Amino acid sequence: MTIDHPKVNYGKTGVLIVNLGTPDSTSWLDIRKYLKEFLSDRRVIEVNPFIWQVILNLFILTFRPSKTAKAYKEIWMKDKNMSPLRFFTESQAHKLSEKIGNENLIVDFAMRYGNPSIKNKINDLHEKGCENLIVLPLYPQYAAATTATVCDEVYRTLMKMRWQPNLKIIPHYESEPLYIDAIKNSIVKKINEINWKPDLIVASYHGIPKKYFDKGDPYHCYCHKTTRLISEKYSDIKILTTFQSRFGPQEWLQPYTDKTFEALPKEGKKNILVICPGFSSDCVETLEEISIQGKESFIKSGGENFEMIPCLNDNEDHISLFKHLISKNL
Secondary structure, eight states: OOOOOOOOOOOOEEEEEEEEESSSSSSSHHHHHHHHHHTTTTTTSSOOOOHHHHHHHIIIHHHHHHHHHHHHHHHHHTTTTBBHHHHHHHHHHHHHHHHHHHHTTEEEEEEEEEBBBHHHHHHHHHHHTEEEEEEEEEEEOOOOIIIHHHHHHHHHHHHHHHHOEEEOOOOOTTOOOHHHHHHHHHHHHHHOSSSSSOEEEEEEEEBBBBBHHHHOOHHHHHHHHHHHHHHHHHOEEEEOEEEEEESSOOOOSBHHHHHHHHHHHGGGOEEEEOOOOOOOOOOIIIIIIIIIIIIIHHHHHTEEEEEEOOTTTTTTHHHHHHHHHHHHOO
């Protein structure tokens, strides 16, 4: 006696690029929903979960969404009705699929927080017949609060699947030559566009609490490694590593980007370029925190010229980097 097996698609490989995430809109409720998911992640906030949930729900989620919504409204792409991070991540997936050009390989994107979710995208790829899955977290420098939490969500999704795909996760690429070259090229391009000579280039990375570093997180070392490798490729102007986006009263990785912007003019550095090598797409942290708030603070402190070098976004050399990373894991 034979039993007809349910129809199952097979023979495909799925590639999922994963970025941090974005609210669905700039409304207070959508911002609050996004912040709640993000700030409830125990890898992001490593404190007693019971105490933190009280603080989060009674205080932070009452007051912070309005401030965050204001920042997102400054950079929201109204013509496309989405954030720049969503737009560029979508474009990266589309261009990567075209560049690879393999009908047996399906490229898609997901967000760690917000939509589209990792869970939904993995299930969708699985239904399309992806027996193999390659996940590329879009964080060049590994940290537990970024790359590891993407891995956590991937594993949680696979734990509920009867027929799991073969899995490969690309963990970090802070020293990949194609990545370093792409960053260098973006610096050269910006310098050719401006009509003044920078005194300094500030490489601003997203910060993490210092206690995460003390516990053994390698992120700080990876950031400095990236800056060193960029400096070896482009030595015309000194590059300084700083850390941005600190949150709460505890000590974070230093030097702080905002404090550096305030101090540089007093040190005679009145013309600076800023680059954010840890961000794969321009987002609220680069466009609002650096290009708007950071520039305003620098000029107010006596600075004269301030330019932000765009993230690699959907540039051709960035897509080539992604193809290279994925091809090594096929």
